[in-house]
Amino acid sequence: MTDMNSFQPEPSIYASDEEALVVGIDLGTSRSAVTATNGVRRMVESYVGWPRDPIALRHIKKSIVFGAEALENRLSVRLFRPLERGVLKHTLDGESDGDQAMGNKEAARELIRHLIHIAEPMRDQKVYGVVGVPAQASLKSKQALIEAAKDTMDAVMLVSQPFAVAYGLEVLDGSIVVDIGAGTIDICRMHGTMPEEVDQRSLATAGDDVDRNFEELLHEKYPDAQFTLTMLKKVKEAHAFVSGEVERVKAVFPANGSPTEYDVTDELKIACETILYEINDALHELIATFDPEFQQKLRSNVILSGGGSQMVGLPSRIRQDLEDIGGANVRAVEEPLYAGANGALQLAIDMPEEYWHRLT
Ligand SMILES: Nc1ncnc2c1ncn2[C@@H]1O[C@H](COP(=O)(O)OP(=O)(O)OP(=O)(O)O)[C@@H](O)[C@H]1O
Ligand SMILES: [Mg+2]
Structure with missing residues (x-):
């Protein structure tokens, strides 16, 4: 039986292998960010392209291109955006077969490989990565992501994207994080422990x-x-x-x-304004269904992150809309595009072995 007084944190995977490169990845529908223990911070738009024919290859001079370079050459490459609604597209219903699905699957694998590559691991250095995924990502899409990380990482851990943001900002005890991305808006209420299913919402309007x-x-x-x-x-x-x-x-x-x-x-x-209504409904619900003594605490710390949090006037609009349930304190994070990757990196540094999937 567990002794209630004996909780001892296990050493983190990083503490037991300080030679490894630890990375935090925000794998986004529209752009992906990576930060690492070697100080690297990079961002790439989530596009992958392969030259369509020998003429295109001659002109581009690369067998594969990513991000802005893929977009610039969109007429001469087969262009893929491998994520949709925040998850790997080939795992979505109706997307599981055909050339397009195969292309998306390969593109997802290559995008992850590229993100690790731009994090600049040394030759033969082990890579441990935490990847932020939508709050309610399906088991199927999580498995596909682990599969896609196999060639490039030695261990991987998946965490809900808004939880990663909260962890990075150290607002774990009494806050709500709203991550406004391209494919999904992910909302998570934090109350001092690992968030559970009931604490999170993924909205498909983003x-x-x-x-x-x-x-x-x-x-x-x-x-x-x-x-x-x-x-x-x-x-x-x-x-x-x-x-x-x-x-x-x-x-x-x-x-x-x-x-x-x-x-x-x-x-x-x-x-x-299209995104406002669902955000407000979800915030209302997550606040109203929480322990009444702590609702005030949640309301006083609503944090917006992700690219969409840069809309001018968004915090004050959400604050206004929450007035009928007693008002709220709403602010946007300072680094909307890196908040997820930074939090994922901090989790990667802190979490013990048992939370990771070993891939090698
Ligand atoms: N200044 C801005 N104002 C409003 N929206 C913006 C701004 N800058 C970026 N965006 C939007 O934010 C979204 C991208 O945000 P982010 O990079 O957080 O998403 P993502 O992580 O790629 O998507 P997801 O989390 O859904 O997978 C895009 O829809 C983009 O157009
Ligand atoms: Mg995102």
Whole structure:
């Protein structure tokens, strides 16, 4: 029987193997970040491309390209974005066979290999990695991720993305973290222990849906304007807002081939607001279903992270919407794009052997 007074932390995997390179990875639908014990901090957009034919290969001079380089060459490569809704795409229903699925599977493996490569392990150095995944990722997608990490890591541990953020910020006792990504919004309430299923929500409406709604609204308003989702995403990332006074947002798109300026302010705001309603519902629910004595503590520490947390006015909008349940203190993290990877790295440094999957 366990003696209640005898809890002794096991030494961490890192303490028992200080020669190893320990990495924290935020494997995102839209971009992925890696931080490591050697001080490396890098980011890559989650795209993988293979030259389509010998001419493309001659022009690109590489057999595989990643991130911005893959996007720039999108006309001459077979381009894959191997994650969707925050999980490996080939594991989603209806995506499990065919060429496209095989390509996505291989792309996921290559993206992980690339992330480890840019973390610069030394020759033959062991690599231990913690990877942040959506709060409610399925068993199937977790297994696929472990499988994809096999060639490149010696041990891997998967943790919920918002939990990684909370761990990195040291707000484990009484907080709610909202990680606003491209494919999912992941929410987790922290109350001093490992969060469980009931503490977490993964919302399927996230940054990608903002882009799609923005596209739809602009098509309706300006039928002659020519734009792609990638162009709109850029406009959004430069000007996204949900409250407050802002300058009018103007974007230039071709119309019948000639560059034309359009006012996109109202459509951008409405599109950004798409994510608000579900966030508020989930926050309401996670607060209301918690021990009444500690609800105040949760409300006083709502933390936003992920790329979407950079929308201007988001903390104050969420604060307003929570007023009817007694108000809240809402803030955005300082490093929205690295908060997940930093927390994953800290977990990797701290967690003992029993939490890891050995791969070699
Ligand atoms: N300044 C900004 N304002 C609003 N949205 C932004 C801004 N910068 C980036 N984004 C959006 O944030 C999302 C990317 O955030 P992040 O890198 O955290 O997501 P991800 O980790 O790739 O996705 P997921 O966690 O869902 O797998 C994209 O939808 C991107 O367009
Ligand atoms: Mg993310």
